[in-house]
Amino acid sequence: MQVKTLRRWNNILHRDIGYLCVGMTLVYAISGIVLNHFKAGDFQHPDYSQSTTDLRVSLPKDGRVDQAYVMSVVDQVKEKEHYKSYVTGDGYVQIFLSGGFVYIDLKTGEAQMEKKTTRYIIREMNMLHYNSLKRFYTWFSDLYAAGLIFLAITGLFVLRGRNGILGRGAWLTAIGILIPAIFLLFYS
DSSP states (O other), X not given: OOHHHHHHHHHHHHHHHHHHHHHHHHHHHHHHHHHHHHHTTSSSBTTEXXXXXXXXXXXXXXXXXXXXXXXXXXHHTTOGGGEEEEEEETTEEEEEETTEEXXXXXXXXXEEEEEEEEOHHHHHHHHHHTTTTOTHHHHHHHHHXXXXXXXXXXXXXXXXXXXXXXXXXXXXXXXXXXXXXXXXHHHO
């Protein structure tokens, strides 16, 4: 086969497989940025936003925490439809809600309500990134990884001349390999 024909097929396949990989590349890139910053502490949890509200609630009249008291607090904080359960301890009660909780200091009546709200698109991207779906998605993500390997190799040969792999491309490829190697060297 002639070099011209090989280069033509290389470019065609590089282009078409590149189009196929765009969606997953965006999923992994966006999710990767979110997960990097979650690990660095910029987010409390990548899949949820969290808000905390300080409150003051009434204390139980007889000093006992029972279902009636808990329901009165849930009513005060306007979360009756989200009530799940509660636990009591030495001087506190914690009321669990769908998507959060209310923690009450039984000595002072000071309370703190924490609510979580799902970051819907980010959560789904993270599910894909972590391969939470398993089964067939594992095979799909392996095919995607093979597609990226193919794109990396065929991308080396898309351009020719001084901008190709025998010119500027060789230097850029070397830099692209050296940067992760330097990070490994200094941080491991």
